Amino acid sequence: MLLLTETMRQGEFVRYCNRPARKRGVRIGMPVSEARTFSRSRDRLIVEAVQPPQDRQALEELALRCERFSFRIGLEDADRPESILMDVTGVAPFFAGEQSLAAELDRALSNEGYDGRIAISETVGAAWAAAHFLAGPQQPIVIPAGKLQRLKPLPVMGLRLNESTVTKLKRLGIQSIGQVLTLNRASLLQRFGTEVLARIDQLKGERPEAISPCRPLPRYRVEKTLEEGVSHPDAMEHLWFQLLRQLLGLLCPQRLGTRHLQCRFVLEDRTAKSFSLRLCEATNEFRHICDLLRFQQERLRLSSPVVGFSMEALDVTPLEAAQQELFDGGMRDHARQYVMLLNRLSSRLGENAVLVPCLLPNPAPERAVQLRAVSDRGTSAATAFSARFYSLDRPTVLFPQPRPVDVIAVVPDGPPGVLLWQGTRFNIAHASEPERIEYGWWQGEYVCRDYYRVETAAGQWLWVFRRLQDARWFWHGEFF
Amino acid sequence: MEKLNLRTPQKRKIIELQGQIRAWERGSTAVFTTGCDALDALLPSHGVREGSLVEWLGNGDASGAGTLSLIAGRRVSPEGRRLVLIDTRHELFALSLSLLGFDLSRLVLIRPASERQALWACEEALRCEAVGLVWMSIERLTGTSFRRLQLAAENSSGIGFLVRSAKAACQPSWAEVRLKVQPRPFLRGSLCFQVEVAASHGKPHHLKANIMIDSLKGTLYGDTHSENSLSLVSRLAVATTHRRSAGA
Structure with a gap:
């Protein structure tokens, strides 16, 4: 009988056992002292502590022995x-x-x-x-x-x-x-x-799940060391492009592309700097990556000449089959152009400037939208938003911070009659019924507001709310 | 010189031929409707022509120019092509976009750090054939930058909507049409705006129409009861053409 045990706060328990042990009545999760009682006099009982690193290694070895059944x-x-x-x-x-x-x-x-x-x-x-x-x-x-x-x-x-x-x-x-x-x-x-x-x-199968292969993946890395430092942008650009050509020379024959390029350089003062290039889709197009590298290089500020360059393709994946283009035609070309545009925008403006909005089922307006970078893959939190709103129930502009306003109300606790904000007076001609948003009391961040869509005498539509905790008024958005 | 009678078939033929010549000069371009006849009537091609820019001018807070342009933009965006919204104010509310009918999975929101970056992004997006509509709110725009945007839109057959403040009205424009939007007081539960043509290629200026947004469906429609009803707009168009012809 073989018992593999695990020591927990409450004592030592059986984590795994072999078939003879199971036949005797041993069960996983049973205290070891109890499991020992199932052993008979002629049984050879082996009790060992579980060793996770060794287990992992054994499992990996077994996986490698099964390689004839799978490519990955x-x-x-x-x-x-x-x-x-x-x-x-x-x-x-x-x-x-x-x-x-x-x-x-x-x-x-x-x-x-x-x-x-x-x-x-x-x-x-x-x-x-x-x-x-x-x-x-x-x-x-x-x-x-x-x-x-x-x-x-x-x-x-x-x-x-x-x-x-x-x-x-x-x-x-x-x-x-x-x-x-x-x-x-x-x-x-x-x-x-x-x-x-x-x-x-x-x-x-609506979210991709990759299998990380046991067999160590080859590293796609190229580097260059210089005897004398360079600082001229043209010289540096030339060297980057040379390295890139070498790197793509490793990827292209295998029809591989990269989504993440890590560039590092060593300066004469023995410091090192690096930047990353994240792409929306794997590519091995030399000219396209050159463009993106150029954007990154424009933003670099170096304290001394560069004496060493290295470039590594981190997220390497097979490119989609080229034959598809024959059938997909223009649409595929459009998709490619769009991805290249997003890469260019992200490279020049920064990843946090090129965003995809996702709706969250949160009633608090400032938390109803999550903006994620286009280069983020597989983190989609988008949900189908419930159709309880009409088209103009939310303003097209939502201020990052609600603007505190002074209000003159016609009736106490009623809708505003006049709004005053930084010297501007808005005479309110009409206000909608209040929409109460109450949220987050269970998270310690209490939101309790009555929202009104108000129309000024000039015809402007504003979105204001009254915070119920202290009856203060805020201007939160507008139909700009 | 004998005055041309506007109602004569000959004159109508001349106007039709003028339109055909203009279309021929521009090549075969598609025109997309905004979904609102009254608004289409203000536009030179009775809709938004692909490869063109439209400028929307609004004055001050909650002018409605942005909202109106977004709703029109969703309608005119060619099917199968993407949308790029350049939000220089960092305030666009994506939930509202979704409620107005935008497919959020097909649009990308750009929040540049400066107007210079916004201009660069706008030009890049307009150059991309995969993008059907580029919408941008921007204040400062030089004539050169404007021309570059127009050429970019023309090259890719994309559409550009530029939302600016009314102060820009005195600056030169390369847009096909410049529309001035002013909010109008509450009318039958809808957001109402007066849209005026401030400058246009091929259409008389100072045409006006009252455009409303259906608060339930988020669609645009013209106010047929207003003084600037569609029929009057058409009459004005013909009258202006008459004056021009008479002066010639």
Whole structure:
């Protein structure tokens, strides 16, 4: 009997055990003292502490031995990985189908002395759930494309959520993946942050999930050291372009492109400087990257001549197949031009100046929108906003800080009759019904306001609110 | 010289031919409607021509020029092409854009640190064929910069909407039309503006129309009961052409 144990605050518990131990009645999570009682006199009992680094290494070695089944194989992204992820896209025909591939893989693991839980599905999330909760020893599972409904009865743990989230969901009476899928996305985001939404999207394949390969990736890095320092911009530009040409010479033959270029240089005074070039899409176009490098170089202020340059492509991915252009024609060209425009804008103006707005289900207007840089990938928090608003319910301009205004109201606690702001007087001709926004009392940041859309005698539409805590008035936006 | 009768078929033919010559000179360009006949009637091509700039002038706070231009911009933006909004004031409210019908996944918001950067970004975006509409709020614009923007729009067949303050009215413009927007008091629950043509290529100046925004649907419509109704706009257009012809 083999028991692998883990010491926790409450004592020592069984973390893993082998088949003979399970036959005797040992269960994972059982105290070691209790597990020992299942051992019989003739059994050879081995009790060892779990060693996560060694486990990881063993799992990696096993993954590498399975390389013949996949072009890309890696471990799951977790502190203590327990699963091997394999991209088997296009591999199944070599094994006469996915079922045969899974069976062959299972046999290979058995020969190594492992009980594998194998599942093949169209997404990593679905395969993980099926492997953990549908597959059994020597019973691999294949979930065909479009049949993800088979996962709905599985427990919420199948979504790869952390323990606290699972506990919260269970407390709310949510036991299965199907139940989670029926919940409103906005409320999920509010209660659990982005974790649950991200896992749902990964399960459905609506959010890409990359497999980090176990085999160390080659580094794409070039460098140049000079005997004498250079400071002239033209000379430096020439050297950057030379390095870039070398770097792309490594990427282009493999049809690889980069999304993140790290440039570093060493100065004569032994200090080093660096800048990053983040792109919206992987590219290996020399001229385009040269343009972007030029923008970065324009902003550089160097204290002394440069004696060393290095350039590394960090986020290297395969480029999309060029054949598609034949069929997509103009649209694809437009998409490419658009990406190049965004790269140029981000490079020159800075990443934080070129933004994509995402709506958040937050009633406080200043928190209803999240602006993220266009180069951010896979962090979409956009949600379908509930259609409870009409077109002019929100102003086209929202001031970053509400402007405090003095108000003369016709009736106490009623809508404003006159607004005074920095010497400007607005006579109010009409005011809408108040819209109360109350939010954040559970987060300690209480927002309690009555918003009015008011029209001045001159026809201007303003958006003002009265803070209910202290009855002060603020001008928050306008239809500019 | 004998006066031409405006209602004669010959005169109508001349006007039609003038329009055709203008269109031929510009090449075959598409014209996009703003979705509002009264507003279209103020524009030289009875809509916004691709490869052109439109200038919207508003005076002071909440003038409505920005809101009106955004709603019109959404309608005229060619399908399948992206939108670039250059927000120099850093105050555009994306939730409102969504409520007005903008597809946020197809637009990019640029918040430059200075008007110089904004101009550069605007020119770059106008040059890009993938971008259908570039909207920018900007105060200072030299004649040279303006001309560069116009050429960029013409090259890519994009559309540029520039929102400026009414102080710019005395400056030269390379826009196809310069519209002055003034808010009008409350009218039947809608945001109402008077839009006046301050300068235009191919259309008489000082045409006016009352344009309203439907507060439920966010669409534009003309006020048919106002003194500047569409029929009157048409009459004015014909009358101005008459005066010009008479003077010639």
